Amino acid sequence: MYSLRQANSRFRELRRVLVLAASVGSALLVFTVLPRAQTPSAKAPSAASARNTAKKALLVPRSEYVGDQACERCHGDKVESYEKTAHHLTSQLASKSTILGTVGPGENIMRTSNPDLYFRMEAKDGRFYQSAVWGTPPNEKTRTHSLDLVIGSGGQGQSYLYWNDDQLFGLPVGYSTLMHRWINGPGYVDGTAEFDRGIIPRCLECHAAYFESKFPSADSNVYDTTNFVLGISCERCHGPGRGHVEMEDRGTAAKTTRAARRPIVNPAKLSSPRRAEICGQCHGGHGAPEALPAFSYVPGQPLGNYINLSDSSKDVDVHGQQGKLLMRSKCFQASLDMTCSTCHDIHKAEPDLSALSQRCLGCHRVEMTATHSKVGSALASNCVDCHMPMLPSKVVSLDIDGKQIPARFRTHWIRIYSEEERR
């Protein structure tokens, strides 16, 4: 936690400089937008420049974002409980406490199905390293990279990233919490050592609050190494908070700044599609290259303006597609107001399956069907494993000791499953 705060305060320092740059930027934005609105008779702009102006209007300068610490003063209880959630912990600086795998002797080697290749994880002077080792001593060759960022709170596992100057790459070896061991990261082939997989903005958009791209494009892995915020922030779901904070600080009279006219978003007060899109920015699939740069989506605005999630595939995977699966459920279709918040309180660490099963009982009385009668008293404490089983993903698999093992995720298509289907 210490390191995360450190990164955030570094970010705050830097923001002071950026605020100046950005206020110049927003002045320019006002200048370019206003004249056109006020003079409708002006020469029609070309289609491309009209599109650019329309896109700019969807973008909010970074200076409007204030970070989680700014909320703590007035929403201390929410900030405190939120810090224990998977969302907050989904990206962190690498440290002894954030890396779940063991780097001590005896447990720091991962062998592969290639007898000439193994991986070694080490700590040296407070930093962490991953090495690929080829051949046999004394003719060993190694390639070593630092382990700088941790992705994944560790419910299932973690991936690790390294900086090479200002380029961000994935490391081939990850960690499986379920198997308690180092594994080939998802998509990495056992027996090879691939260190050159660039980390694109979309990956970080789902797993972090913010990364500043040096060359904004969907496939660039070049970032400003001093301007990033780890963990998913309050503002990713509530929108930029500067206006709200200023308004609450000075009282509602001071609605003078541009920002003050944009109040904080409460998802519960949005229309149901706008509300669903807030979760959908990260739980609605990977999508095609983005319509606007990563991290520009503003909660409450139509998501499709920012991220292109339309995909032709009818085969909805259990990985990261909870929204689409839930919509297939009778529970969703037959009740007017089921949302993600019906079962999940996003500001608190996820409760256990027994507590989550109580959410089902908010709408259902348990009928004594044939199967239910057999389960007996254990019934009420676990509706979930039978009606929302963990199912194998068709897109995420792990190559473990040369065998392809699909990762399993909790399906959100709530229905009756046979025992075979659940296996």
Ligand code: HEC
């Ligand atoms: C100076 C105190 C203060 C700060 C700082 C502050 N808030 Fe608030 N916030 C309030 C108060 C007071 C309310 C209740 C206002 C009301 O009843 O409409 C509120 C309401 C809200 C609401 C509900 C709004 C609604 O329309 O229902 C959200 C969401 C929210 N805050 C999020 C945040 C976030 C996120 C941050 C940090 C970026 C933040 N707040 C920072 C004081 C603050």
Ligand code: HEC
């Ligand atoms: C900025 C991206 C992002 C947004 C927005 C987002 N999520 Fe997530 N969510 C994630 C990621 C990434 C994980 C996996 C975190 C991990 O374990 O590392 C996750 C995990 C979860 C989990 C599992 C938590 C656990 O403890 O295992 C739930 C439940 C969840 N999200 C629900 C929601 C809901 C509901 C919303 C909307 C209110 C939402 N998420 C919005 C990215 C996001």
Ligand code: HEC
């Ligand atoms: C579209 C959003 C999205 C993108 C892009 C994405 N993830 Fe995820 N990731 C999720 C969600 C959501 C989860 C939680 C499991 C689930 O529901 O699928 C998750 C789970 C994980 C986990 C397991 C977390 C845990 O605590 O068990 C790791 C590790 C991970 N992702 C790494 C990555 C890496 C590395 C990238 C990019 C190379 C990436 N993800 C790209 C949304 C995303």
Ligand code: HEC
């Ligand atoms: C993953 C998305 C997400 C994140 C991150 C998030 N919230 Fe929320 N927040 C929501 C949703 C959804 C609601 C509406 C809940 C409902 O439907 O009842 C909400 C409601 C609120 C409310 C008003 C209603 C209430 O429950 O009191 C406040 C205040 C608030 N959030 C503050 C925060 C603060 C502060 C943070 C950061 C520490 C934060 N939120 C992080 C999704 C999020």
Ligand code: HEC
């Ligand atoms: C917001 C209310 C609500 C919640 C919460 C809810 N359901 Fe439902 N569920 C319904 C409604 C309404 C139906 C449709 C009933 C009908 O068609 O008679 C339904 C149908 C079902 C069915 C039958 C599905 C089918 O395809 O035949 C199952 C099984 C089910 N729910 C299980 C669950 C479980 C398990 C949970 C908790 C994880 C849950 N429900 C949570 C409202 C809800």
Ligand code: HEC
């Ligand atoms: C051991 C697995 C199992 C558990 C645990 C379980 N169910 Fe079921 N449920 C089934 C099966 C299988 C059916 C289909 C009818 C049958 O075979 O008895 C069913 C049917 C249903 C139906 C449709 C009933 C109907 O009359 O069509 C609902 C609603 C439902 N379950 C809700 C729940 C809820 C709520 C819980 C938790 C309190 C729960 N189930 C726990 C396996 C389970």
Ligand code: HEC
């Ligand atoms: C009817 C209740 C219900 C609703 C509605 C619901 N979830 Fe869940 N969700 C659950 C349960 C139960 C789990 C299992 C938690 C566990 O395994 O500890 C879960 C798990 C998750 C996970 C972790 C998945 C994994 O494989 O580890 C994510 C992510 C998630 N939900 C996101 C969402 C999002 C996004 C929405 C809205 C589109 C949503 N959920 C709506 C009940 C629900």
